[in-house]
Amino acid sequence: MAESLTVDGVMNVLRNCYDPEIPVNIVDLGLVYGVAIDDDNVKVRMTLTTVGCPAHAYLMHQVQTEIEKIPGVKKAEVEIVWEPPWTPDKMSPEARKRLEAAQEPVTIEFNPSTFKPRKKGHIAKNPDGKIVLINEANARYLGSDDIANLWEKSNGEKTIDEITTDIASEKNLSPTEIRVQVLESITQLITIGLVHPEESITLPLHT
Numbered sequence: 260m261a262e263s264l265t266v267d268g269v270m271n272v273l274r275n276c277y278d279p280e281i282p283v284n285i286v287d288l289g290l291v292y293g294v295a296i297d298d299d300n301v302k303v304r305m306t307l308t309t310v311g312c313p314a315h316a317y318l319m320h321q322v323q324t325e326i327e328k329i330p331g332v333k334k335a336e337v338e339i340v341w342e343p344p345w346t347p348d349k350m351s352p353e354a355r356k357r358l359e360a361a362q363e364p365v366t367i368e369f370n371p372s373t374f375k376p377r378k379k380g381h382i383a384k385n386p387d388g389k390i391v392l393i394n395e396a397n398a399r400y401l402g403s404d405d406i407a408n409l410w411e412k413s414n415g416e417k418t419i420d421e422i423t424t425d426i427a428s429e430k431n432l433s434p435t436e437i438r439v440q441v442l443e444s445i446t447q448l449i450t451i452g453l454v455h456p457e458e459s460i461t462l463p464l465h466t
Contacts, residue, residue: 264331266294282398289349299333317385377415377455394452
């Protein structure tokens with residue numbers, strides 16, 4: 260067994276793995292039930308937040324891929340189990356705070372005629388082809404082709420109104436038909452950290 264191959268080392272690597280819909284890694288969520296190392300083979304026993312979780316295949320692939328990047332690992336095996344069932348009390352205190360903070364309502368205001376959105380983070384695809392938005396904190400969110408297109412166009416060169424006009428032209432629609440959708444999507448991208456908040460955006464304190 261390679262000297263660097265330890266249970267703690269594997270757990271640290273697993274902190275790079277996220278459910279696409281939850282901005283907390285699987286270790287802090289309490290999804291990892293155990294790690295076993297046998298020479299150069301690693302077996303992870305884990306669960307999911309719900310039976311039938313749509314991220315099932317993605318998470319298994321992600322965990323296996325991350326572990327097999329560790330020097331000395333020849334093969335990684337992932338076993339999904341349902342006993343004991345996952346409950347929120349398995350989360351670390353830090354994870355609970357992060358989720359509570361992410362769920363707080365945020366008011367975002369901007370002027371679509373002057374604000375030029377500038378993207379950050381990056382976009383990837385699940386093995387099943389679904390789009391995943393990944394912010395600079397490595398939190399992952401499931402997206403869509405429309406969201407990906409809007410994110411790609413948010414390069415800081417055009418205002419939201421100009422981007423709306425471009426997208427409307429691509430879809431053979433009028434800007435008014437998609438304006439609300441674009442504004443909602445930009446707000447979502449700002450909220451999850453995929454677009455830089457500029458001076459034209461205000462984040463008021465909660466009252």
